[in-house]
Amino acid sequence: MNNQTNDIFIQAHHGSVAAIILILNENLATLDVRIRAIFSDGVLQVLCEAPQVQQLEKSYLVEEVKQILETISPRNIQKVKINSRIVQEQQLLWLEDITRDPESQLLWSQQITLTKPNIFQQIANNFQRNKPKATKKTLSKNIYSRKTQNPNKFDVIGIFFMSMLMLTLGIQINRWFNFSGIDKITASENQVNQNLEDIEAKSKEAFNEAVRLAEKAVANGKTAESQEEWMAIAKTWEQAAELMTSVSPSYSRYDVAVNRAELYHRNSDTTRKKAEEVMNNY
Known part of the structure; x- marks a missing residue:
């Protein structure tokens, strides 16, 4: 089951909307929120539906969807529009319906831009995703903490050389993933x-x-x-x-x-x- 989950995650990372829908629905199932999605005109349109308004609280749901999508980091998808409405009997052509008359069709909508992880975050996500008990929250954590208070000269030099070392290591690991892991x-x-x-x-x-x-x-x-x-x-x-x-x-x-x-x-x-x-x- 863990291998299958990883496979679906990889497919979602490569931009499969069907795989993205599966992951979103799995992560939001406890909220009784159902997800539909379609990629149109360079924007991933996401529709969140639930039986009650309380289940579609905007700030929480937008943050959850954004966090999940940034963890997936789907290729060629950066702009996302999150829409919400109460579950309706008519489900055909939902994108056309909400585009034509958003005020009567939707509770709210929010467009977001996904932040792409840097190379170190990508490496961290790859290792975290292979852990049996990894969750979407641990996947999205940054692997570095930076000193921000009063760095002295030696701290700056040390940070510089450490950054260069980690960058070189990251490039080599990234090459290893790209070449030896292609099969x-x-x-x-x-x-x-x-x-x-x-x-x-x-x-x-x-x-x-x-x-x-x-x-x-x-x-x-x-x-x-x-x-x-x-x-x-x-x-x-x-x-x-x-x-x-x-x-x-x-x-x-x-x-x-x-x-x-x-x-x-x-x-x-x-x-x-x-x-x-x-x-x-x-």
Whole structure:
């Protein structure tokens, strides 16, 4: 599991939006905040959704998202716009919706610029990420503390030579990572791609099976008469809803799955009421 997490982190660092979404959702799960994201016109658009306003407190959420993204340090992504809204039934084309009418669609939005870590922070992050108990907070800590109060001449000279030594060491380590570690990085990227493909395949299978069950429920509803038949149809609707709920946020038709899951739940409730009506008529 730790290797898989590292693989996803590497893929996110290389700019995979799907991997970034997975990491953000994992880190914000305890807040019951769901993340959507899309890279558009040079800006990573991030949408934070939650059932209640209290869960979307601006200053805290912006700082959390910023810290996570700066730890990932995704390539070619520097500008980020963080948007928030209460979870809505309609999820299709969310970026177009909030762009067209932000005042009615959003609680708030905040654009930020990610600070890229220097070479020493990158080395520290690489070592920290390989530790089993590392967290996003320890990953983002600076590995140096600087003297800022009244340095004398010898302190300045010492700091200069130490800086040069560490810079040289950092360059050599960075070269080692770039050359001797290239096979490992390539293997990790391939593993992440395989994991994402597996998630995509499972989500597609669940989506198609849910559609098949929904069609079956509709067909059976045209001929159902007894309470048992209506209850069986309600159960079919519920199974279809559960399959749609299992679809991953990284799946291309995830927004459709969310809408269908809600619709299938309502159809199940309606069908159960129909079964109760049939029973009461006897």
